[in-house]
Amino acid sequence: MKRKAVITGLGIVSPIGVGVEEFWASALAGRSGIGTPTQFDASKLPRECQIAGEVSTFDVKRWMPGAAGRMAGRFSQFAVAAAKMAREDAQLDAANIPPERIRVSVGTSMNGLTDVHQPNFETFLDRGFVSPWACLEYPAHAATSHVAIDSRARGQATSFATACAAGLDSIAWAAQQIERGLATAVVAGATDTPLSGCTVMALHAVGVLPKWQGPAEEASRPFDRLRDGLVIAEGAAMVIVEDSENARARGARIYAHIEGSGNATEGAHLRKVDQSGDVGGHAMRLALAASNIEPRQIDYVAAHGNSMQDYDSAETAAIKQVFGNHAWNMPISSLKSMCGQAFAASSAMQVVAACLTLRDQMVAPTINYSVPDPACDLDYVPNAARSARVRTVMIHAHSLGGLHSAMVLRAG
Secondary structure (H helix, E strand, O other), X not given: OOOOEEEEEEEEEXXXXXXXXXXXHHHHHXXXXXXXXXXXXXXXXXXXXXXXXXXXXXXXXXXXXXXXXXXXXXXXXXXXXXXXXXXXXXXXXHOOOOHHHEEEEEEOOOOOHHHHHHHHHHHHHXXXXXXOOHHHHOOOHHHHHHHHHHHOOOOOEEEEOXXXXXXXXXXXXXXXXXXXXXXXXXXXXXXXXXXXXXXXXXXXXXXXXXXXXXXXXXXXXXXXXXXXXXXXXXXXXXXXXXXXXXXXXXXXXOOEEEEEEEEEEOOOOOOOOOOOOHHHHHHHHHHHHHHOOOHHHOOEEEOOOOOOHHHHHHHXXXXXXXXXXXXXXXXXXXXXXXXXXXXXXXXXXXXXHHHHHHXXXXXXXXXXXXXXXXXXXXXXXXXOXXXXXXXXXXXXXXXXXXXXXXXXXXXX
C-alpha cells in the first residue's frame, strides 16, 4: 500500500514578508514587494534593469549566527531560514525521527552566482585574492548542504536545477520519497537570489524584462493586457513533507495532502513558448491522473503567471484545454504580481500560498490587473483577495526551456 505524503510545516523568505504570517498578510492585502533594488547599483543600467522584487528585511544573524552565516551565500542563507521556519512550524526537531529517515531536496536556478560575481570577483580584480569559501558556497548544492546540516538530516540530500519549476519538482520528489517508504520526513523547497547587475543585464539582453514606464510596483501584471515582461526577484520557500501516518501519530498539523504531480517538456526552444497550451495542459492532466481527481474537482489554480505576454496566454490556453467550461468557474491567481519572478523559489512560494489558501479559505489576488486581455479571459482574482471554498488546488510552473510541472494539493 502506497504511503501518503502530507505537508506539515511552512517557511518563506519573500519580497512581501519574511515568515509565513507576514507573507500571507501582505499577499491577502495585495501589497507589492517590487521596487528599486539595493543589492546592486542599477542607476546606470537601462530602466528595465531598475525594477526588482527584493527581500529588504532579512537578518541573517537571526537564522545563521556566527561565521557560518557570514560566509554562506545569500541563497543558502535564505534556504536555511525558510527551512528552519518550516521545521519549527512542523515541530519536526522534537518529533524523534531518526536522522537517517530525514531527507532534503532544494531547487535553485542561479545558485551562488551573484555572491561570487559581486564581492569575490571584484576583490580578485582589485587585490588578486578570492575567498577560499567561494568554491564551496557557489555551487547549487551548497544550499542543500547547509539545510541538511542545520536540519541534522542524514538521509539523501539532493538538488534540483529545473529553473522556475525546481521548487515544485523538489517538493514532488519529496512526496515520492515518502510514498515509496524511503523517508519519514523531507525538508523540501527552493531558493534563488539572482539580483545583480550581471544577471539583470543578461535577462535584459534576452528581452524578457518589462518595459513598463510607470511605478515599479505596477510592473508585474500577470494576465493583464499591458503586461510586457517578468520582474526579477529573490526569495526562498521550504516545506516539511511527511508520512501522513507519522504526522497523525504525533499530532502534527496537516496543511495539505500531496495528491499527485506531473511533468512535460515542449522540447522545442529555450525561449519560444508553445502557445497552444498542449504541453502545459499535458502536465496538468498527468497531475490530475496521478491524483485520481477530475478537473471539475479543482477549486483553485495557483498559476505560474509571470507577466510575459506569451507565457500568460499559453498558460491560459492550457487551463482552458484541461478544465473546459470549469475554467471560467474557478479562481486563478499569480503571486508574481506581488513578489516578482524569483525563479526556482517562485514555485515553492506557490506551494506555501496554496497551503495557506486551504487553511484559511482565502485566495490571494493578482494585483495590477486593469486592462482585460481577450487571450486571457478567465477569473484571475483581480486586485483584491477573495473568500472561497477551496478543497483542492492545482499548482502550475513553467520554466524557460519549455518544462512544465504541475501538482495537486488537497485540504488536510
